Amino acid sequence: MAQHEGLGPAGEEQEHRTTTVEQGRFCAARCTCGWRGPARRARSLARADAQGHAPHA
Numbered sequence: 001m002a003q004h005e006g007l008g009p010a011g012e013e014q015e016h017r018t019t020t021v022e023q024g025r026f027c028a029a030r031c032t033c034g035w036r037g038p039a040r041r042a043r044s045l046a047r048a049d050a051q052g053h054a055p056h057a
Contacts, residue, residue, distance in 0.1 A: 018050035029053065 017032040020043060029037035029050035037049035 016054045018054050020046045020050060 014033055016035075018029055019031075020027050021030055023039055026039035026041060027043045027046040028039045029046045031050070031053055035053055037046060037053065040046045040049070
């Protein structure tokens with residue numbers, strides 16, 4: 001699982017927007033910061049990965 005710092009070009013914090021992406025029989029979570037979750041067979045697990053990555057407000 002790849003992870004990214006979540007910092008913009010000038011070092012400021014950027015907003016995290018997560019989504020899930022279909023990859024054949026698998027689904028993976030991705031974020032605008034560059035983070036990617038592992039490929040999962042269950043969409044619910046990919047959604048849980050995305051929720052776990054996004055900072056809680």
